Amino acid sequence: MDTPCPDKAPADLAAAEACWQGAYAAQIGRDRPVCNRSGIEIKPLYTPRDRDGVPYLEALGFPGQPPHTRGIYPTMYRGRSWSQRQLIGLGAPEDYNARLRQLLDAGATAISLIPCNSVYRGHDADEVDPLLLGTCGTIINTVEDMALCLRGVPMDRVSVALNDALPFTLAAFLLGVARRQGTDWERITGTSNQSDYISHFVANHMFFTIALPGSRRILGDHIEFMNRFVPGWNPLSVVGQHMQQAGATPAQAMAFTLCTAIQHAGDCMARGLAPDSFLPRFTFFFDISISVFEEVAKFRAGRRLWARIARERLGARDPRSWRFKFHAQTSGTDLTRQQPLNNIVRVAVQAMAGIFGGLQSMHTDAYDEAISTPTAEAARIAVNTQNILREEAHLGDVIDPLGGAYYVEALTDRMQEEIEQIIAQVDAAGGMYAAVERGLVQKAIGESAAAFQLRVERGEEKIVGVNAYRAEEAPGARPALERPAPAVVEAQLARLRAFKAARSSAAVEKALGALAAAATDARENVFARTVEAAEAGATHGEIVTVLRRELGFGHPLVAI
Amino acid sequence: MIGRGTAGAARVLVTKIGFDGHDRGSRVVARYLRDAGMEVIYTPPWQDIRTVVKLAIEEDVDVIGISSLATDHLLVPKLMQALREAGLGHIGVVVGGVVPDEDEAMLLRAGVARVFHPGGRLEEIAAVVARLAAAGRADPTRA
Numbered sequence: 203m204d205t206p207c208p209d210k211a212p213a214d215l216a217a218a219e220a221c222w223q224g225a226y227a228a229q230i231g232r233d234r235p236v237c238n239r240s241g242i243e244i245k246p247l248y249t250p251r252d253r254d255g256v257p258y259l260e261a262l263g264f265p266g267q268p269p270h271t272r273g274i275y276p277t278m279y280r281g282r283s284w285s286q287r288q289l290i291g292l293g294a295p296e297d298y299n300a301r302l303r304q305l306l307d308a309g310a311t312a313i314s315l316i317p318c319n320s321v322y323r324g325h326d327a328d329e330v331d332p333l334l335l336g337t338c339g340t341i342i343n344t345v346e347d348m349a350l351c352l353r354g355v356p357m358d359r360v361s362v363a364l365n366d367a368l369p370f371t372l373a374a375f376l377l378g379v380a381r382r383q384g385t386d387w388e389r390i391t392g393t394s395n396q397s398d399y400i401s402h403f404v405a406n407h408m409f410f411t412i413a414l415p416g417s418r419r420i421l422g423d424h425i426e427f428m429n430r431f432v433p434g435w436n437p438l439s440v441v442g443q444h445m446q447q448a449g450a451t452p453a454q455a456m457a458f459t460l461c462t463a464i465q466h467a468g469d470c471m472a473r474g475l476a477p478d479s480f481l482p483r484f485t486f487f488f489d490i491s492i493s494v495f496e497e498v499a500k501f502r503a504g505r506r507l508w509a510r511i512a513r514e515r516l517g518a519r520d521p522r523s524w525r526f527k528f529h530a531q532t533s534g535t536d537l538t539r540q541q542p543l544n545n546i547v548r549v550a551v552q553a554m555a556g557i558f559g560g561l562q563s564m565h566t567d568a569y570d571e572a573i574s575t576p577t578a579e580a581a582r583i584a585v586n587t588q589n590i591l592r593e594e595a596h597l598g599d600v601i602d603p604l605g606g607a608y609y610v611e612a613l614t615d616r617m618q619e620e621i622e623q624i625i626a627q628v629d630a631a632g633g634m635y636a637a638v639e640r641g642l643v644q645k646a647i648g649e650s651a652a653a654f655q656l657r658v659e660r661g662e663e664k665i666v667g668v669n670a671y672r673a674e675e676a677p678g679a680r681p682a683l684e685r686p687a688p689a690v691v692e693a694q695l696a697r698l699r700a701f702k703a704a705r706s707s708a709a710v711e712k713a714l715g716a717l718a719a720a721a722t723d724a725r726e727n728v729f730a731r732t733v734e735a736a737e738a739g740a741t742h743g744e745i746v747t748v749l750r751r752e753l754g755f756g757h758p759l760v761a762i
Numbered sequence: 763m764i765g766r767g768t769a770g771a772a773r774v775l776v777t778k779i780g781f782d783g784h785d786r787g788s789r790v791v792a793r794y795l796r797d798a799g800m801e802v803i804y805t806p807p808w809q810d811i812r813t814v815v816k817l818a819i820e821e822d823v824d825v826i827g828i829s830s831l832a833t834d835h836l837l838v839p840k841l842m843q844a845l846r847e848a849g850l851g852h853i854g855v856v857v858g859g860v861v862p863d864e865d866e867a868m869l870l871r872a873g874v875a876r877v878f879h880p881g882g883r884l885e886e887i888a889a890v891v892a893r894l895a896a897a898g899r900a901d902p903t904r905a
Contacts, residue, residue, distance in 0.1 A: 319781035319832055334780055337833040407783030407807050448786045539880045572880045573862055648789055655790045659884050668881035758806040760785065762792045
């Protein structure tokens, strides 16, 4: 084949590029167009010419300095590793406590608590079919259950992420336990991980739901209360993870999440709160797909955008308000049931993307997630995946190690453009709350999910073991399932009965009455009354029932 | 529905029972079946068994698809029994989602026609649903 180039490399960049383009075109024949999951076309090569005239300081700067592209802290992982925060929740409180201690011994530095799906739906254990109890999370209905979950855990030293949707009964139980133990609320740290009700209406109809206006009110009350009395707590985690798991592209997920944060910030400001009083405690939660560079670019672009939005749009002056602190979880939808051990590789690659993206805290999925709730062995491998990446691969040694790569910087810019366009569309629809109320966001996500599945169906997206490189598998190759024994569930039900019998029903009734009154009185703080009710012995189900009665049931706003 | 015979598009109820709300799978499947020409009745998650039976009668469905990502399929045997008690034994029931092997065997014993797993092809799901719908309409026990 003729080479269009001279033997000696051309001295001029433009000439060299033209020469390479000629050689590339001649050798490749018909090039296939490549797009990432966000629909952005990807070139075969990126060079300094993709970054012509972009000033370093304005576009990238230094870690901890606006525009934060390279990281929100000056030291990043050199100063402190990301938190390894594995999601756990299974069976009865004792089961949870045992798994928790095992993870802490294995090096986890922050913990999470996933309640049973019956809790998410607003029920106590005695209100539901026992078949489903404790299969997907811990059965936790009372302040006593929370005390059992956290037995032996130094509450003032371990940060706790509660998968706690509004009305935040788990947070209320936790504060109750702290008060009993004499732990000062000001020393407690953690996150209300599922406080972003907008994400639940959009994409993941997992959580106990109160109608939209009531949800908005309760979140505001929770933020105000926690900022005042539990200042080390993050009362809001703005969630993009649900949307991406539901099918949003990475660019859509980032854009909708930023729109949601803008909405919540606006709502707080409408209550008269100053942006710098609540923004430093805003956190974010994202999905990490296996599309490595796209995810890195998504996080870098999101971080740069948030720093600008917080400063320019929301008027925050405190540099802590500009920090895009996020937790991320490796994507479960990328995992396969076929040849499940392959998932260990997938999770490692996803986790690398998250670390290169500059996350603050991470959950790595267990490889058996597409088969069952994780077994103990799979959970340990998931934690060790993070340990290996940090200790052996040394991924934390250099800050933003992909920064400056021609491709990564060009893609970061391109993802940012895409994200900004979507934000403008949501703004034009009246903001995130209105767009979700009208079903616009759900529709966009549904379309992306369907389009992705069709690409898989046609073999345009290859998934190893699913539509490519398939292998015969013996049924025994898949791990067995861990489920709570019926006796465990029965004991938990007995504990709930005993708890109810031992408490003062007059005190509970009084507290629930005050909660109901607060729900319809805008001068009151619903979360303050929730904490009082929890401490008086009210159960999760009782608190939820009162609030649903007063504020209305939130039906999912879905469309296919 | 009196006088329909075996003509007309298959009528499929796509739903989720129990507590879980992960609905990507049910939405994607529902949309595909609809685009394949079937009449799809789609519900939000969290339906209880009585509601599913009621909907199956009101909508005169041929097939029910239950999506389960978080152990809600453990309730499906109860649904099967409720359908039989309501005289709806001709309705084909399929389950899709995260279903461990031992649970799949349990579901098949309970009368579920087919369990689809992550990575299943939409085309195959549609073919099975169409076949079940045709079989259900030809079922002499159908009221």
